[in-house]
Amino acid sequence: MYYRSINEVLKAQYGCKVYKLALDGGFTCPNRDGTLGTRGCIFCGGDGSGAFAAAGPDVAAQLAAAKARVAAKGGKKFIAYFQSFTSTYGPVERLRSLYEAAMAPDDVVALSVATRPDCLPEPVLDLLEELNWKKPVWVELGLQTIHEATAQYIRRGWELPVFDRAVAELKRRGVTVIVHVILGLPGETREQILETVDYVGRSGADGVKFQLLHVLDDTDLYVDYVAGKFRTLELEEYAALLADCVRHTPPQMVIHRLTGDGYKKHLAAPLWSGDKKRTLNTINQYFQDHDVIQGQK
Numbered sequence: 001m002y003y004r005s006i007n008e009v010l011k012a013q014y015g016c017k018v019y020k021l022a023l024d025g026g027f028t029c030p031n032r033d034g035t036l037g038t039r040g041c042i043f044c045g046g047d048g049s050g051a052f053a054a055a056g057p058d059v060a061a062q063l064a065a066a067k068a069r070v071a072a073k074g075g076k077k078f079i080a081y082f083q084s085f086t087s088t089y090g091p092v093e094r095l096r097s098l099y100e101a102a103m104a105p106d107d108v109v110a111l112s113v114a115t116r117p118d119c120l121p122e123p124v125l126d127l128l129e130e131l132n133w134k135k136p137v138w139v140e141l142g143l144q145t146i147h148e149a150t151a152q153y154i155r156r157g158w159e160l161p162v163f164d165r166a167v168a169e170l171k172r173r174g175v176t177v178i179v180h181v182i183l184g185l186p187g188e189t190r191e192q193i194l195e196t197v198d199y200v201g202r203s204g205a206d207g208v209k210f211q212l213l214h215v216l217d218d219t220d221l222y223v224d225y226v227a228g229k230f231r232t233l234e235l236e237e238y239a240a241l242l243a244d245c246v247r248h249t250p251p252q253m254v255i256h257r258l259t260g261d262g263y264k265k266h267l268a269a270p271l272w273s274g275d276k277k278r279t280l281n282t283i284n285q286y287f288q289d290h291d292v293i294q295g296q297k
């Protein structure tokens, strides 16, 4: 075992592979609805960060459709995952009805909610705490980077202390926290990326998701990419960078992802990331060849 993967952790806990079912709660985002901006984060496609989530607000129907897609693989236990846009951005009673519907089936073992740290007001934190007593609740925070210049370039819309407060409040309530980090953001050096990983390691969060920067052709990032303002990572470069990130991740932290799923319909770069099997094989081979072990650094 080179790293503490979420698949292994869940298998040990539940005795089988646990599948994540992506749901779309019909949310928007302060970076899109005019509250902070209208064009979204610079890399965020028009379909939302959860480009794979099924459309429509009927949670039960979405769960059934998502389960049917993994039925052939023998999925028996699931995590309901509100993935699209900012999934805590709405009136608390609406959130309650969506989350409770998603958690209701016996074969759903946990609820996961992707959001931004500035969209966790007190009533929402209290709701997450209450639901966490019924089944485990995970909150996935899109940090991406700790570096302010990059945060401004990507139009993230909040500063680092907001993240620190959100992690502290969620952990105080016993909620599991997973942090998303993007590798390969324009202008960031290897050292800066590792500073972000070290920060996440010290943050008190339980897990981390590493995502490769994708350039989608319906984003403002694409305009800068086409203008030659930055380049994307090659596969071998990504494997080496990821290896360093895993070495810098504390041994107890769960790694939820080693790369992101680019939305193939809009993927402009790097095109190699569209071949998920080759990508994961290359990463695994690199980890083996270089004796990569989580927490080595």
Ligand code: SF4
Pocket (backbone or CB within 6 Å): 029, 030, 031, 032, 039, 040, 041, 044, 045, 048, 049, 084, 085, 086, 116, 142
């Ligand atoms: S905060 Fe998330 S959903 Fe909103 S624009 Fe940024 S990436 Fe997209």
